[in-house]
Amino acid sequence: MTEPYTVEAQSKDLLVLNMGPQHPSTHGVLRLILKIDGEIVREVQPVIGYLHRGMEKLAELGRYPHFIIECNRADYVASYAYEAAYVRAVEELAGLQAPPRAQYIRVICLELDRIQSHLVWLGTFGLDLGVLNAFWYGFRERELILSLQQELTGVRMHPNYFRFGGVKADLPEGWTDKARRACDEIERKLDEYEEFLAQSDTFVMRTRGVGVLTKEMAIDWGVTGPNARASGVDFDLRRDEPYFAYEEFEFTIPVRTEGDCYARFEVRLEEMRQSVQIIRQALARLPHGPILQKGWEKGYQFLMAPTGEHYTRIEGPRGEVGIYLIGDGTTFPYRVKMRSPCFQNLSVLPELMRNTLIADLVAINGSFDLVMGCVDR
Amino acid sequence: MNALVAELHKEFASQIEETGELLGKPVVRLRRDALVPFCRAAKAQGFDYLACITGVDRPQERSLEAIYNLYSYEHLQHLIVKTRCPYDDPVLDSVSSIWKSALFLERETFDLVGIRFRNHPDLRRILLPEPWQGHPLRKDYPLEREQFVSKDAQGRDVVGFDSTEGW
Numbered sequence: 451m452t453e454p455y456t457v458e459a460q461s462k463d464l465l466v467l468n469m470g471p472q473h474p475s476t477h478g479v480l481r482l483i484l485k486i487d488g489e490i491v492r493e494v495q496p497v498i499g500y501l502h503r504g505m506e507k508l509a510e511l512g513r514y515p516h517f518i519i520e521c522n523r524a525d526y527v528a529s530y531a532y533e534a535a536y537v538r539a540v541e542e543l544a545g546l547q548a549p550p551r552a553q554y555i556r557v558i559c560l561e562l563d564r565i566q567s568h569l570v571w572l573g574t575f576g577l578d579l580g581v582l583n584a585f586w587y588g589f590r591e592r593e594l595i596l597s598l599q600q601e602l603t604g605v606r607m608h609p610n611y612f613r614f615g616g617v618k619a620d621l622p623e624g625w626t627d628k629a630r631r632a633c634d635e636i637e638r639k640l641d642e643y644e645e646f647l648a649q650s651d652t653f654v655m656r657t658r659g660v661g662v663l664t665k666e667m668a669i670d671w672g673v674t675g676p677n678a679r680a681s682g683v684d685f686d687l688r689r690d691e692p693y694f695a696y697e698e699f700e701f702t703i704p705v706r707t708e709g710d711c712y713a714r715f716e717v718r719l720e721e722m723r724q725s726v727q728i729i730r731q732a733l734a735r736l737p738h739g740p741i742l743q744k745g746w747e748k749g750y751q752f753l754m755a756p757t758g759e760h761y762t763r764i765e766g767p768r769g770e771v772g773i774y775l776i777g778d779g780t781t782f783p784y785r786v787k788m789r790s791p792c793f794q795n796l797s798v799l800p801e802l803m804r805n806t807l808i809a810d811l812v813a814i815n816g817s818f819d820l821v822m823g824c825v826d827r
Numbered sequence: 828m829n830a831l832v833a834e835l836h837k838e839f840a841s842q843i844e845e846t847g848e849l850l851g852k853p854v855v856r857l858r859r860d861a862l863v864p865f866c867r868a869a870k871a872q873g874f875d876y877l878a879c880i881t882g883v884d885r886p887q888e889r890s891l892e893a894i895y896n897l898y899s900y901e902h903l904q905h906l907i908v909k910t911r912c913p914y915d916d917p918v919l920d921s922v923s924s925i926w927k928s929a930l931f932l933e934r935e936t937f938d939l940v941g942i943r944f945r946n947h948p949d950l951r952r953i954l955l956p957e958p959w960q961g962h963p964l965r966k967d968y969p970l971e972r973e974q975f976v977s978k979d980a981q982g983r984d985v986v987g988f989d990s991t992e993g994w
Contacts, residue, residue: 499954506939507963507970542850669875669900672928685900760850761879761896761907774881774894785964787881789896797931826954 464492469811471500477574477815478822480796489807494800501826509786514540514753517786519610524788525824528567529608530559531766532773532788537612538693539762539773544614544755546746550737552616553695558629558732559602559611560694560764561725565636566595567767568718571819572643575715578816581653583646591639594632601625614750615743626733633726633733640722647715657711661802661814664709671801672794675769677818680717681709687765699731711817718819752781768792768819792824829853831872831904839865852905859910863920866895866908870925873899874906877926880933882940884965889914891942895922912942921947939964956984 470481479500485493505524509517521536522529534556541548548556569588576584596606601622603609611618647653663673665682678685686703688696704720706713755777763772772789795818803811832853836843842861847854857865874897881894888911895908912919921944923929933944934953941962944950952959956976961968972988979985 499952499956502954504963507968511970667927670927672877672926672932683900690903758849761852761905763878770878772879772896774879774896776883785881785883787879789879793931793935794928797928 463487471497477820480815480820480822480825482811482815484808484811486808489809491803491806491808491811494803494811496796496799498796498822498825501822503827505827506786506788509783511782513751513781514755514783515614515751517783518612519608521788522608522610523823524790524827525766525768525771525792525821526607527570527821527823528563528767530563530612531764531768531771533609533612534560534694535762535764535766535771535773536775536786537614538764539760539775540614540753540755542762543758543760543775543777544753546615546743548616548694548743549740550695551620551739552741554732554736555617555621555741556612556694557696557699558729559599559609559617561728561732562595562598562629564725564767565722566592566599568722569595571718571767572715575816575819576647576653578812579653579656581647581650584643587639587643591636594635598625598629598632601628613742613746614753615746616741620741626736629729630733633729637723637726640719640726644719654712656809656813657715657817660711660810661806661817662709663798663802665707667798667801668709671798673769673798674791674794675766676717676721677714677769677795679704680706680713682707687763687770691763693764695732696728698735699728701728711813714817714819754779754781755783763789766791768821768824769795788827790824790827792820792822793827796820796825829902829904831874831899831902832906835865835868835872835906838868849907852907854907854909856909859912859919862908862910863922863925866897866922866925869897869906869908873901874904875926876900877922877928877932880929880936882936882942882964884940885911886966891917891940893919893936893942917941918943918945920945921950923947938962941965956986958984958986960986 464485464487467484467486469484471479481497483495484491505520508520518533521532524532569592573585573588600606603611663681668678668681668683684705689703701724704717706717757777757779759776761774763770769791771791774787775783776785778784802814839861842858843855845856876898878898879896883892885892890911890913892911897906919942921933923933933947936942937950938952938954939962974986975990976984976986
């Protein structure tokens with residue numbers, strides 16, 4: 451790592467300031483080396499890797515199902531996303547097909563997960579900008595979803611629930627009613643959040659027109675997900691490359707063209723509403739039947755994917771979660787590449803933060819919804 | 828095969844070693860010196876988004892492979908581009924002048940797999956500390972040899988193989 455405390459930096463009358471890796475508004479162990487001129491940031495150099503766990507190497511060392519447990523620790527706020535991407539990659543390579551009921555349950559899980567992940571983002575973003583109540587309220591509603599997940603999978607955060615060719619267990623009795631009630635509750639609260647955030651001068655003044663990401667930049671730097679949609683990239687893998695059972699539901703993809711922090715807030719808020727709609731439709735039309743592909747109730751531990759390779763991507767809460775999977779005909783994957791949305795979203799930050807105020811830097815960083823576990827893997 | 832990729836095939840016929848398909852996505856294997864001209868032409872054809880670069884160690888062929896996942900938002904088309912470099916000369920040309928997203932992806936591939944990208948403006952390790960020994964995603968990476976990172980007197984990162992060193 452080149453050391454930034456150089457004579458050159460000092461001679462330009464710029465102060466070199468370390469922000470992080472332990473800093474409340476960098477959301478984890480992100481370190482930003484700033485060169486500042488008074489309150490204005492002239493240059494930003496991100497330093498990452500503090501949370502690198504060598505997941506891609508670990509994937510090669512275990513059998514196929516072992517990595518389901520590993521990969522949901524990558525993005526620890528939205529665990530289902532990596533799990534779904536990996537399970538889908540292996541299924542497509544090995545030619546497995548989950549039954550319809552399992553596909554529906556997966557969609558419900560993924561959308562609940564998207565809501566709770568966006569709620570964490572909403573809370574911490576509000577916290578960064580001095581709107582403290584967003585944090586308390588956001589985490590209160592997230593609790594509803596976490597307890598649903600706990601009842602379904604046995605744990606609150608790292609579910610290990612998807613299986614090759616299905617899911618681990620069927621829905622517990624009464625779970626669908628609880629999920630419906632949680633949806634109603636969350637939908638009502640979303641209006642409340644919008645009210646107190648959109649009407650808060652502190653919030654609006656610190657987000658509107660701040661950190662504008664243009665459409666061309668977003669595509670060039672590989673920014674995906676809500677961040678790209680707030681910049682006018684009208685693309686969502688759930689609609690444009692449907693997987694699991696997404697083609698059977700009706701929902702709209704919110705797109706804004708402003709590209710500022712406020713647009714990113716609007717897109718995520720609307721996405722939560724759409725997720726509620728998807729969950730309602732899935733619960734209403736939930737098919738009956740098996741939850742695992744026939745013949746795979748036991749013995750998937752020794753799944754042998756054929757020699758071959760494949761790139762699969764799904765729409766995670768932060769953007770395109772991709773898995774490039776190479777199999778060599780054994781029970782161990784030859785190579786698993788995890789395409790992380792946060793890693794790519796982070797790469798554009800130095801561009802956006804140049805010549806902004808330090809306070810805006812915090813807003814931009816918060817609005818991008820980075821999870822360092824997802825960046826470093 | 829779709830029209831976009833057919834056009835590229837025609838233009839680079841002599842540089843393409845192999846073509847194929849991966850579950851519906853067209854694949855092109857290139858000679859390594861054709862990588863940058865091909866990518867430039869692909870971007871002009873509308874492949875405006877580089878989603879992923881995967882580095883793969885292939886010990887049997889004594890080479891390192893790089894796989895580029897391209898996508899076109901306009902035409903909703905995939906294209907997978909592959910190329911290889913031998914162990915004794917692990918160098919590929921950087922495509923960071925074509926897609927900015929390659930800046931981080933190439934650093935990551937250099938860090939974990941050890942492919943050097945020529946003309947990359949800032950080719951340093953990104954996930955591991957700078958003095959780290961070896962590239963973990965090589966198949967011959969010694970897993971039993973632990974590495975410990977500490978600071979020397981000047982505050983620079985140093986790597987040692989003894990857990991008590993430097994503390």
